[in-house]
Amino acid sequence: MTRIRSRKLLTAAALLASCATVFAQAWPTRPVTIVVGYPAGAGTDIIARTVAEKLAPRLGQPVVVENRVGASGVVGVSTVARAPADGHMVLVAPNTVYIAPHVLSKGTAAEQAAMVKDLVPVVQLSTGTMVMVATPSLGVKNAQELAAKARQQPGITYASPGSGSPMHIAGELFKRAAKVDMNHVPYKGSAPAMTDLIGGHVQTLFGVLGSVEPHIQSGKMVPLAVVQKERSPLAPQVPSMAELGFPNVETKTWYGVLAPKGTPAPVLDRLNREINAVLDMPDVRDRIRGMREAPVGGSADAFREVTQREFDTYGRIVKEFGIAAD
Incomplete structure (x- = not known):
């Protein structure tokens, strides 16, 4: 049976x-x-x-x-x-x-x-690839220099396309790793955030490479780091967060x-x-x-x-x- x-x-x-x-x-x-x-x-x-x-x-x-x-x-x-x-x-x-x-x-x-x-x-x-960028007027060339400046001047702003976005999370990870106090400014999307960065209303921003690259090439934004452990083959000239001393700042x-x-x-x-x-x-x-x-x-x-x-x-x-x- x-x-x-x-x-x-x-x-x-x-x-x-x-x-x-x-x-x-x-x-x-x-x-x-x-x-x-x-x-x-x-x-x-x-x-x-x-x-x-x-x-x-x-x-x-x-x-x-x-x-x-x-x-x-x-x-x-x-x-x-x-x-x-x-x-x-x-x-x-x-x-x-x-x-x-x-x-x-x-x-x-x-x-x-x-x-x-x-x-x-x-x-x-x-x-x-996510990139941290800054307005040229801030006078920093990489994330290490930004961290040093933020310790001297608490309250530097960073923009994201919205609260709870990967870019917002990247900003909080950076703040903790760099031991700095920065103010998050959320927007409803990447476009208005980038417009305000170019206009000088915010000082730094986390965004995807495809969105910020044209503004980097035009000199309106300064790339500070890619938000990952290694350099990106899509932007090999930009240092990674890890090589700048922030190994736990990674968001893809x-x-x-x-x-x-x-x-x-x-x-x-x-x-x-x-x-x-x-x-x-x-x-x-x-x-x-x-x-x-x-x-x-x-x-x-x-x-x-x-x-x-x-x-x-x-x-x-x-x-x-x-x-x-x-």
């Missing part, structure tokens, strides 16, 4: 595996939607459209980017978290999706955390693809495989590097480790510094 039962279980398992394989081979049966929780033209939108354009012919179906804007990306997350888990709707998001549950108000944070648990990592698309940005929890494994595997193939295309890599991002790719397991590590790390940092969103 035990042998018969085991044989039946093995037969059922083989049948289920066969059905899943057939489903994956048939997928997609209609257009695939990539949801972006930010406006058209934002970094998340640009990288999503770059991937979508090349992914469509590989899947044999249109791949449409849909902007579901609102609540700092939460609308996009909720749209995909509640979508049917059949592989026809996925999310392209920045790493803020794993910071938001820690910095939002209690009720919203709990809802966001639940939504994040309803998503599974598919593949990491890229990683970005990235974009990745997430799918509804319960999406069949064969579909997730194919999505990962096809997107990796897209990321290997020279013109796609060039376009991503043109955004001042480094293409990543790799397995879903590797990306899952990144998301879990960052969720835990940011949770500890946010709690330690008492950071909350505006």
Whole structure:
């Protein structure tokens, strides 16, 4: 009886595996939607459209980017978290999706955390470089000089695109490492923060390389350090926080693809495989590097480790510094 039962279980398992394989081979049966929780033209939108354009012919179906804007990306997350888990709707998001549950108000944070648990990592698309910059009038050339000046002149300001953003967290890490008192000035986005830095209303700023680089090249901003352990190949002339004596000041940005929890494994595997193939295309890599991002790719397991590590790390940092969103 035990042998018969085991044989039946093995037969059922083989049948289920066969059905899943057939489903994956048939997928997609209609257009695939990539949801972006930010406006058209934002970094998340640009990288999503770059991937979508090349992914469509590989899947044999249109791949449409849909902007579901609102609540700092939460609308996009909720749209995909509640979508049917059949592989026809996925999310392209920045790493803020794993910071938001820690910095939002209690009720919203709990809802966001639940939504994040309803998503599974598919593949990491890229990683970005964050840079600390200053207005030339401040008279400092690197983060070490800034720290020395901030000790003499407490209250130097640093801007970020919003409370609870990776840039805000980078600023708090720097303040602790440098043992300085600096005033955080949050903005609603990077553009107004950079405008005020150029206008002299704030003195320093944490921003992504792609946004600040044109202003560095024009001389309107001075790069003080990249916010990581090593120099970035995208900005090799800028020293790292670690080499300037601040090894624990490290915050990265990235974009990745997430799918509804319960999406069949064969579909997730194919999505990962096809997107990796897209990321290997020279013109796609060039376009991503043109955004001042480094293409990543790799397995879903590797990306899952990144998301879990960052969720835990940011949770500890946010709690330690008492950071909350505006």
